[in-house]
Amino acid sequence: MSEPVAATQPLWLPDGPSTVVHGDNLEVVAALPDGAFQLIYLDPPFNTGRSQARQRTTAVRAEAGAGSVIGFKGRSYERIKGDILSYDDRFEDYWGFLEPRLMEAWRLLADTGTLYLHLDYRESHYAKVLLDALFGRESFLNEIVWAYDYGAKAKNRWPAKHDTILVYVKNPGDYFFDSSAVDREPYMAPGLVTPEKAELGKLPTDVWWHTIVSPTGREKTGYPTQKPEGVLRRIVQASSREGDWVLDFFAGSGTTGAVAAALGRRFLLVDRSPDAVAVMRARFSERPEVRFVG
Template identity: 80%
Template structure:
């Protein structure tokens, strides 16, 4: 990163290859990391290699977080999907850096679709440890084409892993409540208060004519990110998104009093974020 980042820095948007930026950041710097990487739709991804992986003793390196077991799991999955090798070689070193950058009370949210979610779950179990798995969130929506020859695909998956299962931060009471689907089945007081969200989130996509729309093709709605930021970070905490896209993570973090680092190598994304954060004080563009 051209200018050194510290926990005392201003919120920052970085135009660069995210792996280079991640390797320049300090260990355990972020309470929350949200990732919405490009989905594996058959496009070739750039290959990356890494030798820096988790080591409980703090020294040396091994072939994976779980040694030979990890390599065996990875090998087994590769036999099932010949596209997965390219995608995982791209994503794996970035997830290794994400684990390093999470604070001891930190949480990772990995947003994927049906093409990769099941593979990523098995491999994240190997990378982070099965005991670090917290939730599989289903974000359900109803927009787009209606398939006639199969059940229409109308959801994404968000995998949630924590750095330390004994120390992670989570505050469900801070999350905006939602209406009961059958308010007549609860008391009037409960219906007025609303209920806490479960692991299935019904939330519309970004409206093509709505206030949120930036024009960026893969923009995610603020309501989805708001729940994540509210539950898994506190005011003043640092939030990281290194597939930043339109900058929704940063916009929500700023509105809730969090600080953020956003990274994207796409010039179009950077221009969208420049416009989006023009009225937000203290945001640096690097």
């Protein structure tokens, strides 16, 4: 059973259990303390053209001065926003929805923390320029390309078979990244390396070849936008330590939490969809330590 959310009941405590919250993510994260999470992974809905309620947040970068964040080429954050919105009007409603949530993500990251923002090819270039402004261009760590080979094949163009994951760190001078903890993968040309290296495998690069969730596989939950555990496993291994807190406030099927729990991390998941919460309740049914609220 979900716990009722009393007015005085905290949704999250740093020494509390891993938690799934059913609620509006902006309202939930706005109540969380600064710097509480080592890793934030966000897989927001892609730009569908639907209007979203425009909610604002007062969170800004600490060094922003008179309310303006200096980013790309020294231009102000508001200027960059304006340039992009005037360039493509279709983006405005989507960014009005996503922008305040990314501002909260910056606030909630620990000083050594990392944000992974998972988008498709239609929005990633807009998001990168705006994240350069919000986080600072020097905080950009990687653009990961997740390539897969399943689904419909276009006949009139190169088929789009990849997503983009933008990686930004809170403090470019002191962030956590442990490549030695990441599962290695086979060499594509093992004959070009020594047998010892071939047996050990190589570290993944910024291009990840990984299939989607199999329609008949053990991971399948039935949630339409479910991401494979293998993709999240690399993220959690590299950018958090055992016992760290991981946040995903577009939680969907709960893959971030499932991977975090398996790797000994604690997690906070947020989603406003009753269907998503029902999927997560079933997924964590054998983990009685996970708390559901809302």
